[in-house]
Amino acid sequence: xxxxxxxxxxxxxxxxxxxxxxxxxxxxxxxxxxAGRKAIVAAAVRxxxxxxxxACEMYDLSEEELAGWMESLARHGTNGLRVTTMxxxxx
Numbered sequence: 749x750x751x752x753x754x755x756x757x758x759x760x761x762x763x764x765x766x767x768x769x770x771x772x773x774x775x776x777x778x779x780x781x782x783a784g785r786k787a788i789v790a791a792a793v794r795x796x797x798x799x800x801x802x803a804c805e806m807y808d809l810s811e812e813e814l815a816g817w818m819e820s821l822a823r824h825g826t827n828g829l830r831v832t833t834m835x836x837x838x839x
Contacts, residue, residue, distance in 0.1 A: 757795060758797075791821075
């Protein structure tokens, strides 16, 4: 078995300080995006585990949608990623 070497980190920290790995990423066919799944993808991109292009391609996201997730997570934490409270945090 051949393991591909990468310069990217194997583990990154999420917004709450927990360690996440590729095994913690949501499946590529995810249709229901809850706040926790969005936060894990945003943390993987922020930490360098995934590039923005890889995340957008893997999860069929637009660049704007991913950027919005990352901004909301940075400003308001996981609560900013919830659809039901998103209007409260929009500027």
